[in-house]
Amino acid sequence: MEEVKKDQNAASRRSFLKTSAIAASAFMIVPRHVLGGKGFLAPSDRLIVAGVGAGGKGKSDIAAFAKSGKADIGFLCDVDDRSAADSRKAFPKAKYYKDWREMYDKEHKNFDAVSVSTPDHNHAIITYHAMQLGKHVYVQKPLTHDIYEARLLTEAAKKYKVVTQMGNQGASNDGTRLLSEWYDAGEIGDVHTVYCWTNRPVWPQGIQWPTGKADIPKELDWNLWLGTAPQKDYVDKLVPFNWRGWWDYGTGALGDMGCHLVEAPFRVLDIRYAKDVQASVGSVYVDSFKQGFFPESCPPSSHITLTFPKTAKTKGDITLHWMDGGIQPERPVELKADEPWGGEEGNGTLFIGTKGKMYASTYSDAPTLLPKERTKEVKAKQKWARVPGGAGGHYAQWVEGCIAGYGKTELSSSFEIAGPLTEALLMANLAVRGHALKGGKKKYTWDNDNMKVTNFDEANQFVKRQYREGWELKA
Incomplete structure (x- = not known):
């Protein structure tokens, strides 16, 4: 049976790649309304979405697109029928697939956009092939x-001219815009x-790595x-959530x-x-006296320091500290003794400037100037348009952008923004690994143009990993 499944998967890959090549070339000579490609909309002017990853965060993402009022969920895809059950029940008319390659192969004429909410290691390959087919993409x-x-x-979004959004909802929150307005008004001086910080991991x-099969x-x-x-035997409790703590997947x-x-x-x-970038990481005690470090698994805690070059909005380099595993920065002296410190659920962002400080919680919620009483006193001029619905409107913003077409509207977390942000975080992980x-x-030290570490070549193995045979991702 295993050999039959391998043959079926190989056939699926061959069929998908053939169809992708045909479809990509066809965009040059066949009208969009025939293929359902770049910017194509159904006659009803509604966006037809295919959801790859229908459980967990994918479940709420798909529901949010439908809630926007201008999107229909036409297709669902998940490798695990258990995870997909609720979404299939909520959208009974959506055709269901297990293999995204088969769905793309058979249905690419019938949907306009793809939502990707899978474990991290499969984000890029699913997204890139959707973009090659001219589909707009929303990626967790x-x-x-x-x-x-x-x-x-990041480069593919421009090449294929598709509307993109990453699923960091806080990018559409009022808080991040208010922080920008405070900073631009000079309320905390020049940030250096x-x-x-976060209380994660909570897995x-x-x-x-577990022993036994x-x-x-x-x-x-x-x-x-x-x-x-990489090919590995299945282990209990990895799916659907605990994969986050293993470098092969999360x-x-x-x-x-x-x-x-x-x-x-x-x-801001x-x-x-x-x-x-540089990092220090926590270790665990494998017995009463010996510390252990397991390179396959992310560490229980870390403190990472990234240096960013001077920008038009700063007078010098910016030092950004990342802390996880419950580590937090020193309590600001501007806080009174009985005022709580730390963001919602142990997450926060603190800006330190030459004239003051400001901070916010998860998704840039509860933006606060220090001392806290300044938050009500300062009335900064609004410079940035708010996204209707804030974080909840992040989904509708993408739907509206897809309907309008590439380059017609500004999105909070298009790949032009989300790509460099993700690179910075993965640079931090490179230092951890x-x-x-x-x-x-x-x-x-990092050569950005050539995407390589210049002073320790061995670390460059973490810039681009080795893909499993048959699952390679190539530009």
């Missing part, structure tokens, strides 16, 4: 698993240091779930919360690509 954070993939998708990390649930296609990742605490917390500094300070390498505990 982090945009990709690797730095190379983030750059590839930023702290971002197992810093542990050894478990039975694959009948509802799960394990081969499709692995996708680009990107740890940074991947889960970094896009939500670091987005505000990117917007107009930063893009880091020039160097470097701890497993001999001589790897150092500050890494």
